Amino acid sequence: MKRLRVGITGIAIESSTFSPHRSTVDDFRVLRGADLLARYDFLDADWAHDVEWVPLVDARSLPGGAVTEEAYAELSGEMLRRLRAAEELDGLFFDIHGAMSVVGRTDVEGALAQEIRAIVGPHVLVSASMDLHGNVSRELATALDLITCYRKAPHTDAWDTRERAARNLVARLRAGGRPKKAWVPVPVLLPGEKTSTRLEPAKSVYAAVDEVEALDGVLDAAIWVGYAWADEPRCQAAVVVSGDDEEVLRTQAARLAQSYWDARHDFAFVAPTGTLPECLTQAASSPKRPFFISDSGDNPTAGGAGDTSWSLDVLLHTPSIVESELTTLYAAIVDPEAVAAAVEAGVGATVSLEVGGKVDSGPHGPVPVTARVTAIDAGDPVAGTAVVLAVGGLQVIVTARRKPYHLESDFRALGLHPRQADLVIVKIGYLEPELYEMAAGWLLALTPGGVDQDLLRLGHHAIERPMFPFDARMPAPAMAAELL
Structure with a gap:
């Protein structure tokens, strides 16, 4: 042969x-x-x-x-x-x-x-x-x-x-x-x-x-x-x-x-949906723990910039998140400048930063954050360096490079324990298998960003038309196979 x-x-x-x-x-x-x-x-x-x-x-x-x-x-x-x-x-x-x-x-x-x-x-x-x-x-x-x-x-x-x-x-x-x-x-x-x-x-x-x-x-x-x-x-x-x-x-x-x-x-949709405030209200009142929320509009594994700050701003202005006994993890937002400042300040320091919204500023610009640095991982092979910023019960992961958080080990590398958290909010669409098995409850938040789930508000103009769902009442196409 x-x-x-x-x-x-x-x-x-x-x-x-x-x-x-x-x-x-x-x-x-x-x-x-x-x-x-x-x-x-x-x-x-x-x-x-x-x-x-x-x-x-x-x-x-x-x-x-x-x-x-x-x-x-x-x-x-x-x-x-x-x-x-x-x-x-x-x-x-x-x-x-x-x-x-x-x-x-x-x-x-x-x-x-x-x-x-x-x-x-x-x-x-x-x-x-x-x-x-x-x-x-x-x-x-x-x-x-x-x-x-x-x-x-x-x-x-x-x-x-x-x-x-x-x-x-x-x-x-x-x-x-x-x-x-x-x-x-x-x-x-x-x-x-x-x-x-x-x-x-x-x-x-x-x-x-x-x-x-x-x-x-x-x-x-x-x-x-x-x-x-x-x-x-x-x-x-x-x-x-x-x-x-x-x-x-x-x-x-x-x-x-x-x-x-x-x-x-x-x-x-693969999970019940709502606005982020609606999802937060439902998750906070649910007895299911940990309760996961997908921040879907800026999902880095679908092409999102990873630094959209709209959701971070909502979280910081939600009393049930930052002014309660709930433990909420947010993964993640990319901002190398904020990471560098947190590393310079060191674990335990309180820092005042403007986070996110520097690449994809459409939904929201940089968000002012005063937080305590609770963890630094300088050796993350994907994120480069990752830090945790704590504001009340909210713990925000900020990375120097774009990184998806799909595994429990991603969180544990920063001393975070998603199984013990009340809420875990992840920039993701459908939950990857390990998170899916971990989640006692799950909602898909329809948030803005480069991979917005609401396709009709994105503004497609170059796709071939008619196309479902953009043309919901389009005539049925002829499904004839072409031999190539």
Whole structure:
């Protein structure tokens, strides 16, 4: 059996075009060589033996604002240079997110895939693994031979998906033949917090993907929710079914697309919602502890700037939070200047600072805070340095760099104990698994920011119309699959 040579590369970020934050090279972790290969444990699996895996470059970032042109030119330039310099490849594993935006460009992943295709030629098979919140334009799907995405939100199957994309690529290289793809765009654009596979209707819609994949003549099936916080023509839901039986691919792709469209009115938020003051009132009066509130409009794992200060201002002006015996944790707000001042003052000192609202000042500018410094962690690998500022019963985490707080260990590194707190307010959308299991109560606060859950007030103007929910009474589209 011929020893296959398969390259591995990718640039991955989820970019809100409604956030004033700009993502630079410094926001990306870049891996090359053995470090890149070590990222993928499945390369030791039996199916991956007798493959020479060729590491090119992998760059990935926490979600944020649009990538600067300079950063994209540097990262994509290195990728394409390394691809040109690689010896002959049989295949390429393209590990992306699918919702990267670059200032001044649209459908950047589609354009990058076309550049890759121009380099490797028509005979090298290219397989992409994507987030289900990515976007699949005709250009992207056409440039790739195989394309798949996660089937769960939260994304507990992210590594399963990457392995499936690589395994399908190797299997097809050994079997021979280029797979066919049936693609259907679905004119629906919803936030991830309305499409969690924990709940119906997404639970059943996505369960059908496994059924389709099991059919004869089908290699893979995928449904993309799309990315709601970018304003580009490609932003919408999509379906791709790949394999060899053209009729089965067309029929099943149309079936999956129709099921998504038919369910559009049934998608609902993953938790009860309200304004932040409403959520605080309900949480404070509830006996459930700890009670979690998602501060959803500035969620850094969806692309929020992380320094929106609107919610902090509300908390500081809520007596039941700062003037009661309740213990409330707030994670987190990014402000390197405030962190530096707190570190200089030291633990135990009282400081007067203006916090947040320096990048995304739209909802609210910097908030005056007089607080006691209760903790400093100077060695956080993501946040850089994190501090805790206490105002009455409110303990606010402030970070030097943007960081999501998804794990109990994130809090405990600062001496905070979320299981013992009354309220835990996190800049997040749906709760990640560890927090979800911890929460005795949970509300989703509809707060402002670059990833506002109220899509209609964000001001999309470049998406294709009509589009649900922007055009709630639009006529039903023809769900005809296009063979690419």
